Amino acid sequence: MGDGDGGRSDTEQNQKEGGLCREIRVKVEDGPDDSNTDITYIDIEDNAPVTPMGRVFLEPSWNTVVYGIIYLRNEVDEDLLRQKFAESIRCNPKFQSVVVRDKKGRKRWQKSEIDLDKHILVQELSPQDAEDEIFPNRYLADMIFTRPLNEQRPLWEVHAFRMKCKDISGCFIFRVHHSIGDGISLLSYVLARCQRVDKPDLPIVLSNPIKLPDAPVHKFRVIAWLLILWRVMIFAWHTLVDVIYFCLRIAGLEDSKMPVKGNAGVELWPKKLATAIFSIDDMRAVKNAVDGTINDVLLSILQSGFRRYLEIKCPELSKKGLIEKLRLSGISMVNTRMARETQELSKMLKGDPDARWGNDMGYVLIPLCLKKFKNPLDSVRNAKALSDRKKTSLEAYLTYKITLWTMKLLGTKIAADLHYRALSNTTFTLSNVRGPSEEIMFAGNPISSLTATVSGLPQAITFHMISYTGIAKFQIMVAKDVIPDPEVLAQCFEDSLKELKDAIPNTTTESGSH
Numbered sequence: 001m002g003d004g005d006g007g008r009s010d011t012e013q014n015q016k017e018g019g020l021c022r023e024i025r026v027k028v029e030d031g032p033d034d035s036n037t038d039i040t041y042i043d044i045e046d047n048a049p050v051t052p053m054g055r056v057f058l059e060p061s062w063n064t065v066v067y068g069i070i071y072l073r074n075e076v077d078e079d080l081l082r083q084k085f086a087e088s089i090r091c092n093p094k095f096q097s098v099v100v101r102d103k104k105g106r107k108r109w110q111k112s113e114i115d116l117d118k119h120i121l122v123q124e125l126s127p128q129d130a131e132d133e134i135f136p137n138r139y140l141a142d143m144i145f146t147r148p149l150n151e152q153r154p155l156w157e158v159h160a161f162r163m164k165c166k167d168i169s170g171c172f173i174f175r176v177h178h179s180i181g182d183g184i185s186l187l188s189y190v191l192a193r194c195q196r197v198d199k200p201d202l203p204i205v206l207s208n209p210i211k212l213p214d215a216p217v218h219k220f221r222v223i224a225w226l227l228i229l230w231r232v233m234i235f236a237w238h239t240l241v242d243v244i245y246f247c248l249r250i251a252g253l254e255d256s257k258m259p260v261k262g263n264a265g266v267e268l269w270p271k272k273l274a275t276a277i278f279s280i281d282d283m284r285a286v287k288n289a290v291d292g293t294i295n296d297v298l299l300s301i302l303q304s305g306f307r308r309y310l311e312i313k314c315p316e317l318s319k320k321g322l323i324e325k326l327r328l329s330g331i332s333m334v335n336t337r338m339a340r341e342t343q344e345l346s347k348m349l350k351g352d353p354d355a356r357w358g359n360d361m362g363y364v365l366i367p368l369c370l371k372k373f374k375n376p377l378d379s380v381r382n383a384k385a386l387s388d389r390k391k392t393s394l395e396a397y398l399t400y401k402i403t404l405w406t407m408k409l410l411g412t413k414i415a416a417d418l419h420y421r422a423l424s425n426t427t428f429t430l431s432n433v434r435g436p437s438e439e440i441m442f443a444g445n446p447i448s449s450l451t452a453t454v455s456g457l458p459q460a461i462t463f464h465m466i467s468y469t470g471i472a473k474f475q476i477m478v479a480k481d482v483i484p485d486p487e488v489l490a491q492c493f494e495d496s497l498k499e500l501k502d503a504i505p506n507t508t509t510e511s512g513s514h
Contacts, residue, residue: 050107052407053359054179059416064178064456066186069136071448072170076160078122080443085120085158088193094180095154112154123161133165137273140173144455145270149177167448182359183431184335197439197446204436234392242395246365250418254425256326259313261427262460262482269479274486275451276474276493280467286500290377292384298432299383304496307370309489324371330428332364334396362396376503424458435468451475
């Protein structure tokens, strides 16, 4: 049988099983401005249970870790870095806890002593590495394979080093086990310690809420109700089709064998990283040309970029026109929180119950079209049709609920194995997070750029895009035995955006929906 309480959301279980929570205020003396600073954090009863999705990510078949790279304009101040993270871990007890099993075999968080010297590591680089802008990517890839997180300590680390590159004088890499929280909550948590460069007193809000569409309005009430009924029927039908297709993936329907598809156990293979760089203004110009969204443009870039890469790797298939017949799909992680927005950062520091921790996310299957369109913008229109179709489905919500129900009935291991099968039968995972539009700083040190990625997923490729001050960094992590040249793949994606931009008769850069 299951672990119990598998049907609750991560947030609900934190509230109902997490014991007595209380808000505590402490003072941190001798801060960066030599003043006393009040900090609010949450103290939680010891031995709080690990949330349902957290237990999935702790399974040996997953063991999923979130990584972020923060590039700084000035050198890293080691003492200030330690102070900032010492303050930060007080805001969430999971950063002070290790995972243990109780007498019934259930995984729980247990408070542990924190030795910051073992969690915050400042590395000395050789002059050659310090001047290499892509060194952090190499360091991260090596860390994934050779230095896993120590399960005897709280499941997070920070690696910092000084660099001497253009606009980059310092950098730190943080890694946090996915059982502590999903990408939205972790990114919010880290950036909550940041301030705006232009107006430090104003809060940083990562994104605006996504407004749900209004119900149809018609002067004749009967017609209005018929329209509502029609929409409900469309949602029900699309959701049914998507869930059946997701179940087929679990049953064994997989992507075509090709140079970008991994095999069993690919999550354990050595990694390599590359970063594609997109201009948000260029992406807006393209999406305005087809009345779409940034996500539509991103999907089009993926379709065109994969086709370009496969034409390089499979020239015979390209000559025979067989590339467009390949089945290539991915999984998009979707935030299922009802607010459907990146969290307001001040809530993360104050223990606001609306700032939900945990792993509230579902999966959406993304089938890519590898057809070569005569008009490149038709690829964006094709992607827009797919996106619009997915917006009329509850696929993400139900895949999340199916995981919880499976855990309740059959246990964590079976739920983890089923989702492992679903992901391993696809080619990639995609995540897109909108970051701050204004420049921000950490401990008074302006941030030049930031990227993120995740390890432990059973696919050869993971994509994570974060936008910041008008530039989107598209982080590509691959199993290097499958894709030895991710920089070529990154260039294919950059060339795809350029092709889309050049296809616009009258380029505009007006802002619009994301």
